[in-house]
Amino acid sequence: MTPDAKPHGYVTRGIHWISAGLIAFGYFKGLDDVSQLSHPGVLQTEVLFAVALGAIFAVRLIWTKAFAGATRLPAEAPKWEHLASKAVHIGLYVSVFAIVLSGLGIALGYTVPALSGFFVTAMVGLHEAALAALPLLLLAHIAGALWHKIVRRDKVLESMTGKLPL
Numbered sequence: 001m002t003p004d005a006k007p008h009g010y011v012t013r014g015i016h017w018i019s020a021g022l023i024a025f026g027y028f029k030g031l032d033d034v035s036q037l038s039h040p041g042v043l044q045t046e047v048l049f050a051v052a053l054g055a056i057f058a059v060r061l062i063w064t065k066a067f068a069g070a071t072r073l074p075a076e077a078p079k080w081e082h083l084a085s086k087a088v089h090i091g092l093y094v095s096v097f098a099i100v101l102s103g104l105g106i107a108l109g110y111t112v113p114a115l116s117g118f119f120v121t122a123m124v125g126l127h128e129a130a131l132a133a134l135p136l137l138l139l140a141h142i143a144g145a146l147w148h149k150i151v152r153r154d155k156v157l158e159s160m161t162g163k164l165p166l
Contacts, residue, residue: 004155005072005148007162015060016160022053023096023134034124037110047107054100061093072159077152085144091137098130 008016026049037043071085102123109120148156 005074005159007155007159008072011067012063013160013162015056015063019056019060022049022056023138025049026053026099034106034110034120037107043107043111046103050100050103050107054097054104057093057096057100072156074154074156077154081144084140088137088140088144091133092141095130095134095137098126099134102127102130 031037031042031046037046071082071089073082073085105123106120106127109115109123145157145160148154149158
């Protein structure tokens with residue numbers, strides 16, 4: 001039996017749940033077709049959303065590395081749990097940053113006709129691949145949290161939910 005995980009602070013939890021909300025919003029409001037970017041208002045909204053999502057994830061990454069610590073896994077947890085946690089978290093960051101950067105690339109390619117061929121096709125491919133990977137990584141993240149709640153009972157899930165009775 002490992003000791004209980006110590007809780008994350010309010011800032012870390014806030015950034016985590018704002019990130020989750022932005023990701024959910026992005027999936028639900030996403031464009032049906034890249035041609036929708038021909039409408040200036042849609043283009044502007046997509047760019048602003050991408051910048052906001054990228055900024056919150058950059059702040060999240062900096063905050064966790066500099067102040068909060070990236071994980072609440074007890075040091076005594078098996079090595080495979082540490083490796084799996086690190087892999088999933090890195091995958092989440094890579095996927096989100098790939099979505100943001102490829103989305104901005106698509107917007108740039110859509111507004112600069114010289115980039116309209118191969119560049120936009122490559123950006124759309126990267127965007128779609130990252131959008132497909134992100135839900136799988138999120139499911140792994142949630143499964144890991146539930147593993148710690150149900151099987152390990154080490155309060156890793158509670159470290160991010162506070163005192164919620166999950």
